[in-house]
Amino acid sequence: MTCKPQLMSKFMSGLTIALGGGAGFVAINLYKGNEKFYNSFVMPILHATVDGESSHRLAINMAKYSFLPNFSSKTSEHKNLKSSLWTLEFNHPIGLAAGFDKDGEAVPGLAKLGFSFxxxxxxxxxxxxxxEKPRVFRLKEDEAIINRYGFNSSGHEAVRENLTxxxxxxxPTVVGINLGKNKTSTDSIGDYVKGLExxxxxxxxxxxxINISSxxxxxxxxIQLKDTLDPFLDGILNAKAKLNIxxxxxxxxxxxxxxxxxxDIAQMMIKPRLSGQKIDGLVVTNxxxxxxxxxxxxxxxESGGLSGQPLKNLSTQMIRDMYCLTKGSIPIIGVGGVADGQDAYEKLRAGASLIQLYTALAYRGPSLVSTIVxxxxxxxxxxxxSSIEEIxxxxxKQTTK
Incomplete structure (x- = not known):
């Protein structure tokens, strides 16, 4: 089955509607992040006229130059969502998954959308x-995306400069770095250690x-296989100890x-290491x-990784499995198919301490985080x-009784 190319007439139709409605009206709704306006107007026009990767680039630039609405104050007011993990403080459990801001260009703008990390x-x-392009495909009917980006990256030094x-x-928010390896590298451990350095x-x-699952x-x-993973983790954790991180x-x-x-993975994650270091958490799933x-x-x-709504149940079951297999001893960041508050709630109840999303943002617009929170x-x-910790x-726990 093949997809027909989008017609320029759709763009002209959308443009006509925008102009007819008045530039002022459009600008106000864009700035305020009106959910209905984005869902019924902006996102459909964007999807009809711009391909997936170009749309992704546009969103990064909008966040980078502060053209997105500010929801941060609205998402920090719920006391029952605040939590502390790894000595870090989170206003609520909803964060942005890796893959969106690949080069650390737009963290302040993304924080304004209300992400806690x-x-x-x-x-x-x-x-x-x-x-090679094309490598990003929207599955609109399924509210999903298939990507095969292949770790396109500006590299360690450029990302460090961007963050600085x-x-x-x-x-403005908690920041994580997701580390990958170069495609042609023959030293997997060395590539990840360089990131720590x-x-x-x-x-x-x-x-x-440490991303070993793309x-x-x-x-x-x-690398996730038992015989490979054990020495791999030893190498990473030994380096972390030597670097005093x-x-x-x-x-x-x-x-x-x-x-x-x-x-096997659950056992490797909680296994005591000679370095005295340990794995502090899991991100479940890619x-x-x-x-x-x-x-x-x-x-x-299309080949590549599928994300969005079709991944939701598979991800939630994986969270539940890893929580049970590790006996809740290692914190989990749950990611996969989160598009509303109920989705997030189910993942927390399955064993996640924090939640990440990405694909739903491409379909539901910038007010999504505020709505979910x-x-x-x-x-x-x-x-x-009365609190996140209770759920x-x-x-x-109920399934293991």
Whole structure:
């Protein structure tokens, strides 16, 4: 099945509507982040006229130059959503997943959308362009995206400069760095250690994620296999100890692991290490290479990682499994298919301490975080709970009784 190209007439139609409605009206609604306006007007026009990767670039530039609305004050007022983890303070559990701001260009602007934390990357040691275009595909009927970017990155030094430039006056949110390896590198451990060396003592970075689960870098997911993962983690943690880095180190894993692989990874994550270091958390999950039969889009056969709504249940089950297998001893950042407060609530109850999203932002616009935070706070209150800590893993605990 193939997709027909978008027609210029759709753009002209949208432009006519915008002009007819009045430039002032449009500008006010854009600035205020009116949810209905974005959902019924801006996002459909954007999707009809701009391809996925160009739209992504446009969103980064809008955030970089502060053209997005400010919801930060609205998302920081819910006391029942505040939490503390790894000595870091979070106004609420909703953060931006890696893959959006790959080069750390737009953290302040993204923080204005209300995110409690922003994860930058994946960042590779040396600059690389990634895979050939086109490499981003919207599955509109499924509210999903398939990407095969392949760790396109400006490299460690450029990202460090970007963070220094954008955050030197004000660091408005918790910042994580998602580390990857160069495609042609034969020293996987060395590539990740270089990331720790460059960012380890940066005052602009609060935690690190070792990404060994992207499906778009050949051989990367093989690191998750038991015989490879154990010495790999030893190498990373030994280097972290020698560099005297005390910031949290997390590992991002795939949703496509079988039951045996999940058990192996859980054991490796909680295993005591001679270095005295430990893995501080898991990011569950990355995109999936599976293709549910329910997919409707003509792009569903494209290769790459699938994210968005079709990943939601697979991700939530993976969170529940890892929470149970580690006996809740290691914090989890849950990511995959979060588009509303109920989605976030389910992941917290499955065992996540924090939540990330990305794909839903491309479909529902900049007011999404504020909406999710408000709804999540209400859901927790309606169920008789007063804090995030009370609900983490509550469903997983019930399934193991």
């Amino acid at each position: 922003v994860e930058v990357g994946s960042v590779t040691p040396n600059p690389q362009s990634g895979n 430039k954008s955050l030197s006056n004000l660091k 460059v960012f380890g003592n940066s005052k602009f970075v609060d935690y690190f994620v 499906p778009n870098t050949p051989g990367l997911r093989d 005390t910031k949290p180190l997390l590992v991002k894993i795939s949703p496509d692991l079988n039951d045996s692989e999940r058990k 995109t999936t290479i599976s293709r549910p039969p329910s997919l409707k889009s003509c792009h569903s056969s 408000n709804d999540l706070s209400q859901l927790i209150s309606d169920d008789g709970f 983490i893993g509550i469903d997983a």
